[in-house]
Amino acid sequence: MEQLRFATVEEIYENYLSMINPIDQVIDVPTQESIKSVVFSDVVAEEDLPGFDKSLVDGYAVNSRDTKGASPIMPVVLDFAFEVRIGDKPPASLRPNEAAWVPTGAMIPEGADAVVMVENTQRFGKIVEIMKSTAPGENVMKAQEDVHKGQIVIHKGTRIKLKHLSLLFSLGVQKLSVYRKPKVAIVSTGDEIVEPFVKQKQLTEVRDSNSYTLASWLRNHYGLQAQRVAHVKDDEIFLKEILVQCIEEYDAIVISGGSSIGVRDITAKVIQSLGSPGLIYHGALIQPGKPTIFGLIDDKPILGLPGNPVSFVVSTYVFLLPVLRKLEGEATYLPVPCGTVRISKNVPSVQGREHFVRVKLSYENGEIIAEPLFSESSSLSNLAMADGLIRIRRGVEGVYAGEHVELYNLWE
Amino acid sequence: MEQLRFATVEEIYENYLSMINPIDQVIDVPTQESIKSVVFSDVVAEEDLPGFDKSLVDGYAVNSRDTKGASPIMPVVLDFAFEVRIGDKPPASLRPNEAAWVPTGAMIPEGADAVVMVENTQRFGKIVEIMKSTAPGENVMKAQEDVHKGQIVIHKGTRIKLKHLSLLFSLGVQKLSVYRKPKVAIVSTGDEIVEPFVKQKQLTEVRDSNSYTLASWLRNHYGLQAQRVAHVKDDEIFLKEILVQCIEEYDAIVISGGSSIGVRDITAKVIQSLGSPGLIYHGALIQPGKPTIFGLIDDKPILGLPGNPVSFVVSTYVFLLPVLRKLEGEATYLPVPCGTVRISKNVPSVQGREHFVRVKLSYENGEIIAEPLFSESSSLSNLAMADGLIRIRRGVEGVYAGEHVELYNLWE
Numbered sequence: 095m096e097q098l099r100f101a102t103v104e105e106i107y108e109n110y111l112s113m114i115n116p117i118d119q120v121i122d123v124p125t126q127e128s129i130k131s132v133v134f135s136d137v138v139a140e141e142d143l144p145g146f147d148k149s150l151v152d153g154y155a156v157n158s159r160d161t162k163g164a165s166p167i168m169p170v171v172l173d174f175a176f177e178v179r180i181g182d183k184p185p186a187s188l189r190p191n192e193a194a195w196v197p198t199g200a201m202i203p204e205g206a207d208a209v210v211m212v213e214n215t216q217r218f219g220k221i222v223e224i225m226k227s228t229a230p231g232e233n234v235m236k237a238q239e240d241v242h243k244g245q246i247v248i249h250k251g252t253r254i255k256l257k258h259l260s261l262l263f264s265l266g267v268q269k270l271s272v273y274r275k276p277k278v279a280i281v282s283t284g285d286e287i288v289e290p291f292v293k294q295k296q297l298t299e300v301r302d303s304n305s306y307t308l309a310s311w312l313r314n315h316y317g318l319q320a321q322r323v324a325h326v327k328d329d330e331i332f333l334k335e336i337l338v339q340c341i342e343e344y345d346a347i348v349i350s351g352g353s354s355i356g357v358r359d360i361t362a363k364v365i366q367s368l369g370s371p372g373l374i375y376h377g378a379l380i381q382p383g384k385p386t387i388f389g390l391i392d393d394k395p396i397l398g399l400p401g402n403p404v405s406f407v408v409s410t411y412v413f414l415l416p417v418l419r420k421l422e423g424e425a426t427y428l429p430v431p432c433g434t435v436r437i438s439k440n441v442p443s444v445q446g447r448e449h450f451v452r453v454k455l456s457y458e459n460g461e462i463i464a465e466p467l468f469s470e471s472s473s474l475s476n477l478a479m480a481d482g483l484i485r486i487r488r489g490v491e492g493v494y495a496g497e498h499v500e501l502y503n504l505w506e
Numbered sequence: 507m508e509q510l511r512f513a514t515v516e517e518i519y520e521n522y523l524s525m526i527n528p529i530d531q532v533i534d535v536p537t538q539e540s541i542k543s544v545v546f547s548d549v550v551a552e553e554d555l556p557g558f559d560k561s562l563v564d565g566y567a568v569n570s571r572d573t574k575g576a577s578p579i580m581p582v583v584l585d586f587a588f589e590v591r592i593g594d595k596p597p598a599s600l601r602p603n604e605a606a607w608v609p610t611g612a613m614i615p616e617g618a619d620a621v622v623m624v625e626n627t628q629r630f631g632k633i634v635e636i637m638k639s640t641a642p643g644e645n646v647m648k649a650q651e652d653v654h655k656g657q658i659v660i661h662k663g664t665r666i667k668l669k670h671l672s673l674l675f676s677l678g679v680q681k682l683s684v685y686r687k688p689k690v691a692i693v694s695t696g697d698e699i700v701e702p703f704v705k706q707k708q709l710t711e712v713r714d715s716n717s718y719t720l721a722s723w724l725r726n727h728y729g730l731q732a733q734r735v736a737h738v739k740d741d742e743i744f745l746k747e748i749l750v751q752c753i754e755e756y757d758a759i760v761i762s763g764g765s766s767i768g769v770r771d772i773t774a775k776v777i778q779s780l781g782s783p784g785l786i787y788h789g790a791l792i793q794p795g796k797p798t799i800f801g802l803i804d805d806k807p808i809l810g811l812p813g814n815p816v817s818f819v820v821s822t823y824v825f826l827l828p829v830l831r832k833l834e835g836e837a838t839y840l841p842v843p844c845g846t847v848r849i850s851k852n853v854p855s856v857q858g859r860e861h862f863v864r865v866k867l868s869y870e871n872g873e874i875i876a877e878p879l880f881s882e883s884s885s886l887s888n889l890a891m892a893d894g895l896i897r898i899r900r901g902v903e904g905v906y907a908g909e910h911v912e913l914y915n916l917w918e
Contacts, residue, residue: 125702126718129726143886145709150884152767180740180766181698181710197766199698199813201710212767240885247887255917256723260815261886263702263715286593286611290537290675297558298593298613303675306538311668314541328592354592354609355564355624401611403672430867433845433913434874455842460899460912462846472562473652474555474673475659487872498910500872501845505667 100377101388102488103412103448107428110374110388111416114395116423117345119274125262128254130317131272132423137248139265143241147202151233154193154215154222155206161228169216169223178203193222202234209233241265251425253316273423278312278320279344280305281336283361284351284401285328303474304399304406305350311410318418328357334364341368341391346421348414349387351401358385361398365389368396379488380448383409395421402472408450408483411504431500435464437484442492452480453501464501481505512789513800514900515824515860519840522786522800523828526807528835529757531686537674540666542729543684544835549660551677555653559614563645566605566627566634567618573640581628581635590615605634614646621645653677663837665728685835690724690732691756692717693748695773696763696813697740715886716811716818717762723822730830740769746776753780753803758833760826761799763813770797773810777801780808791900792860795821807833814884820862820895823916843912847876849896854904864892865913876913893917 101109120134149155156172164170175192178184184203188194193210194203202209207230214226241247247261248254254270262270282305290301305322312320323340326333333349340347349361366373368391375388382405387398395417399409411429419427435455443449453464464484469476482503486493493499513521532546561567568584576582587604590596596615600606605622606615614621619642626638653659659673660666666682674682694717702713717734724732735752738745745761752759761773778785780803787800794817799810807829811821823841831839847867855861865876876896881888896911898904905911 126722129722141707144712144884145707148884179697180769181696181708181712183710197768199696199712199766235884241887247890256719256726257819257892257917258890259719259722260715260819261890263718264713264815264886266703266707266713268703284593284611285591291678291680295553295557295678296593298595300556300593300611301676301678303672306675307668307671310538310541310671314668354611356609357592403676407669407672430869431845431872431874432915433843433847434872434910435845457842460843460846460897462843462912472556472560472647474676475653478659478670478673480669485872498846500874503844505669 099375100379101375102379106375106378106388106413107416111420111427113374113390114417114420115393117274117276117421120271121274122269123272124269125259125267128270128272129256129259130253131270132253133248133250134271134273134423136246136250137262137267137270139241139243139245139247141265142238142243143264144235144237144239146237148235149196149198149200149202149209149233150235151209151211152197153209153211153233154224155188155196155202155209156193156224156228157188157190157206158208158228158230158232160191161210161224161226164224164227166225169225172222172224174217174220174222193224207231207234249425251423253424275318276345276418276421277343278318278418279340279347280308280320280322280350281340281347282322282325282350283328283333283357287325287351289325304401304403308348308350308410312418316418316422328352328360330360330364333360334367337364337368337396341394346394346418347396349396349398350406352398358387358398362387365396365398378413379446380408380412380450381444382450383412386413403474404452404472404477407477407504411502412450429502431485432482432503433501434498435462435484435501437493437495437497437499438463438465439495440492441466441486443486443490445491446488448488449486450483450502451486452476453482453484454479455481464499511787512791513787514791518787518790518800518825519828523832525786525802526829526832527805529686529688529833532683533686534681535684536681537671537679540682540684541668541671542665543682544665545660545662546683546685546835548658548662549674549679549682551653551655551657551659553677554650554655555676556647556649556651558649560647561608561610561612561614561621561645562647563621563623564609565621565623565645566636567600567608567614567621568605568636568640569600569602569618570620570640570642570644572603573622573636573638576636576639578637581637584634584636586629586632586634605636619643619646661837663835665836687730688757688830688833689755690730690830691752691759692720692732692734692762693752693759694734694737694762695740695745695769699737699763701737716813716815720760720762720822724830728830728834740764740772742772742776745772746779749776749780749808753806758806758830759808761808761810762818764810770799770810774799777808777810790825791858792820792824792862793856794862795824798825815886816864816884816889819889819916823914824862841914843897844915845913846910847874847896847913849905849907849909849911850875850877851907852904853878853898855898855902857903858900860900861898862895862914863898864888865894865896866891867893876911
């Protein structure tokens with residue numbers, strides 16, 4: 095194999111990701127099915143929110159000037175005018191020195207500019223005592239205050255999350271134009287690998303977990319179309335055949351497994367032989383996850399992920415997901431931490447590499463403590479125990495017990 | 507309505523949640539479809555992991571005693587014995603003063619107890635120079651080191667996440683016994699509410715967003731069977747009819763909307779009339795989310811959630827999800843923070859109430875800054891902009907700019 099090229103995480107983000115272009119195909123999805131899709135064009139509001147001046151509390155709509163100086167000891171006395179029913183228009187305008195009952199969410203009558211909460215009033219038949227001075231606009235949400243017709247409410251490149259749904263339903267948006275989901279082929283390699291559920295397994299055989307886990311991950315987390323296409327024993331010719339076919343039918347290809355030098359060399363060689371630009375980076379300055387291979391054939395990313403399960407997970411999170419997110423048109427595609435946590439022990443690191451360390455979290459009075467799980471990166475029981483990863487950036491020599499460190503949560 | 511009973515968050519967690527019992531029904535699911543299900547009984551390993559002593563690197567298997575004192579200047583010279591192919595048994599045992607080539611993942615031959623990384627060796631035909639002294643067990647993962655046959659690998663009550671899949675596939679676990687998913691009925695109320703996609707809407711009508719958002723939330727986040735059953739105008743008799751039917755067919759009922767006193771009173775009254783124990787709490791000492799109603803009819807939780815979209819979201823997260831998680835048999839069901847963040851501004855709070863404040867996050871050199879989004883809790887555009895919620899616990903008077911606060915992430 096020609097000279098190995100290892101890249102920093104930053105180089106991969108800047109150089110490799112800049113070569114990945116969004117799939118330029120759009121489909122329509124009903125809003126109810128739009129979660130996890132990436133919007134293809136700005137979503138523009140076709141109506142105002144709220145559509146009318148709305149009371150935010152149960153109380154009496156008033157003209158604020160009429161309540162000047164009101165207090166529990168010196169209440170202002172207003173005439174009861176009418177009741178506004180929720181969902182209806184007020185039956186009349188409010189005249190000076192009048193108060194109208196408005197439940198939460200009801201429309202404020204013309205002539206009123208504020209609402210006094212029911213707790214600060216007292217009703218006696220046809221009169222209402224106001225026991226609190228009220229400012230203009232108090233307890234009122236003005237029409238258009240939230241959203242005005244013509245406003246961009248969701249920008250192109252946003253991945254739809256639950257928080258967007260309220261807005262979309264409230265605006266009556268029935269469908270969205272979104273990017274077509276990338277189709278991802280997963281090819282597993284390794285002479286020792288067998289299907290996960292075979293009954294009779296040789297002692298030296300290993301059940302395939304990475305490729306099936308990845309397929310579940312991509313389907314669940316991003317709603318992608320991920321297919322575990324085949325298992326290929328370490329056979330250059332067959333691997334090439336499979337990959338040629340995948341490049342025709344899929345948008346991105348992942349080769350899972352093969353951590354030994356020999357297998358990695360075969361994978362790299364085959365990627366290089368498939369077309370141009372071919373092999374981009376032969377590894378990453380990251381731990382775990384170093385033996386990750388980055389290729390590109392025409393506009394299709396092809397990644398070789400390490401075989402060790404923990405390396406595999408880190409590499410998927412740090413490299414593969416950003417690639418796939420960019421491919422799907424998402425505007426922000428780099429991993430972001432979900433918060434900081436206080437580390438319970440010193441964690442050493444090798445300068446010049448990024449480190450991702452598994453941690454187990456515990457909670458004490460609003461303080462979140464992360465205990466590093468030092469262990470072999472092949473340990474699956476250890477991985478299943480981890481609540482997240484902390485990141486030790488390149489150029490840092492390690493972190494000390496008690497420091498706040500970035501936490502990345504891969505599992506939710 | 508009889509006297510209002512408002513409860514602290516702790517009271518709701520201790521008293522109300524203790525009344526919720528897991529649905530005692532089990533189903534089998536294939537491991538590939540098991541994500542988000544809660545395991546009904548401990549998962550026990552039926553084989554060892556790894557199944558054999560395994561090399562963790564590419565290199566030479568040796569007897570560590572033979573490498574004593576080896577260094578780049580004074581290498582130890584061993585005889586090349588054979589190559590172990592990955593997935594195969596070693597062709598022979600290793601004899602003293604021999605070295606065998608083992609790729610990463612290959613089985614260690616008998617007679618060897620360590621592996622010297624290829625970087626610390628040099629091969630010349632039939633001899634191997636070892637340039638580093640090696641300790642027993644170095645670069646070897648012993649059989650059973652990860653998991654031993656008979657070990658509990660996943661405990662009853664664990665919700666399956668992606669991190670568990672690697673372990674399950676590696677152990678050849680083909681299916682899991684899990685709790686049946688709760689069936690959740692969502693009933694929306696409010697005279698002003700219309701279906702989200704009606705074309706001709708009166709000015710004072712409001713499109714239903716909460717109930718549809720909740721159905722998506724529960725389906726997506728926990729894989730529950732959530733059904734938006736009906737919309738009921740504020741009509742006591744019809745509401746009761748619908749709820750009676752829901753109690754027969756569903757495991758839990760959510761009544762969405764209705765924040766005004768009148769509607770809440772009707773909801774509370776109807777819940778109380780449905781059976782026993784009936785209404786448990788009439789509100790919570792939390793902001794937003796205060797007008798949340800907690801009921802229980804026989805063993806079925808029935809919650810009235812506030813109509814304001816932000817209150818609705820907070821109430822769902824803080825109260826409804828723990829109820830549903832406990833109902834599904836999950837052992838840990840209370841919300842946990844995803845990390846801490848540094849708050850950029852002072853945030854006041856009312857003592858004696860828990861506060862949840864929307865924040866927008868930004869990232870600078872591993873530091874995560876949360877900017878509070880102060881705004882009306884009806885604002886949907888504001889909600890869509892929020893990256894999470896920070897929690898100000900009861901008994902705290904507020905937080906100061908620069909402090910670390912707990913972040914809860916509802917959206918991932």
